[in-house]
Amino acid sequence: MATKMISAFLLAAWSLAAGCLAVPEPEGVDRFLFEQAGEGAVRGAEAETAEAAPGQQRGALLTSSGKEPATAAESAPQPAGAPDAGKRLIVYTATFGLLVANLEDAVENFMKKAEALGGYLQSRDNASLTVRVPAAQFKKLLDDLKTLGIITEQSINALDVTRQFMDLSLRIETAEKARQRLLALLERADKVEDALKIEQEVRRLTEEIERMKGELKLLSEQIAFSTVTVRFLSSAPPPVPVRKRARSRFTWINRVGVEHVLEDF
C-alpha cells in the first residue's frame, strides 16, 4: 500500500513539474518541460496510480489542471518579482541604420546618451553598436537617436512575454511544493527502496527548479532592459583605394598629394 502511495505521489510530482496545469504548449524554452511531461506520462503508466492515489493529492492536481492557463496564473499566488496584475510584460528590441556626417562623433554621442539613461554597451562591431537601456528609457533613447543623423532603416519589436513569465513562475512554485511534499514523504518512508526512489525524484525536481529559476532570471533581465542596435553609416563617400596614376603634365602637381606627404615628408 505504501509503495502504491509513493508511486502515485511520484507520478503526481512528475506531472506537476512537467507543467500539467493545462497550459498550452508554449514556444521555445518551455518545450523541454513538455517533453518531460511526455516522459512523465510514460513513467506514470508503469505505476499503479489510478486506484492508489490519495484523494487529497488527486484533488489538488485536478483543481489545477482544470483551469485555463490565464485563470490559473491569475489565481496562483504571485511569485517574487512577479508583475502587477493586468500589467503586460514586454521585451523591446530595436534595430536602426543611421546615416551620420562623422562616425566617431556619432558613436560617442550615442553612447553618452545611452549611459545617461542608465544604459550600457553590450557589444560593438566596427560601426555597429548594441546597447541595453532600462525599458522605461527605451522610447527616450529612440527619440535621442533621431537627433544624431538620418534614419535609413528601422525595426522595432515588442514581444509580449507575460504568459511565458507567469507560466514559468507558476511551474517553479508548483515544483517547489511538490518537492516539499516529497521531502515530507521521505521522512515517513519505511523501505530503503522507497527512500531511494523519492531521493532520486527530489534530486531531479531540484535540478528542474534551478533551471527554471535561471530562465526566469534571464527573462526578467530581458524585460527590464531593452536592446537597441544601431548600424552607423558615414555620409561621406567611401574611401577609394589609390589607383596607379598616370602622371600629370605639370611637374609640381606630380610632387604633391597624400602619397608624397606620407612618403617624402
Next chain:
Amino acid sequence: MSSKIFKLTVLLLLSAAASLLGGCLSMQVPEKFLTLEDGWFEIKAITPDEAQLWARSFSGPSDGAFPFWGEALKSDFIQNRGYALIEERQVKSQSGQEGLELLFEVTAQGQAHRYLAVLYVYDGWLWDTIVVGEFVAPKSLFDGYLSSVRQAYATID
C-alpha cells in the same frame, strides 16, 4: 667707380631674382605642431600623433591663371589618383590672396586618411609662384586638427 657699378648691378640682379622666385614662403604653424623645417620654399610641421603639415612653393608658367591650376590639381587628384572629394571652397589668406581649399578622403597605407590641400597662385613676371599647403592625417585624427590647420593656411604668404 666701376666697382660701385658692379656691386649695384649684383644687388639689382639679386633683388630681381628674389622677386621672380616669389620671395620667402611663410606660414604661422599651429600651436600643437612641431616645426621640422622652415625654409625659403617649404615649411614642414608635425603633430605628436604624426599628422603632417607641409607648405611648399613651386614655379609654374606665368600664363596659367589661378582657376586653371585649381582645376588641374583637382582633376589630377580625382581622375588620376582616385581621391574622393568631400568639400571644395574658395578661401582668402590674411593678405587678401585668393585660394582654393580641397578636402579629400583617400585610403593610403591600408588606412582611411583625410587630406586638406590649399592652393594660392602668385602672379610673376617670368613665371608664377604656386603655393600648396597640404595636411594629411588618419581619418580618426583629422577633425581634431582641421580648425587650426585652416587658420594656418590663412597665414600663408
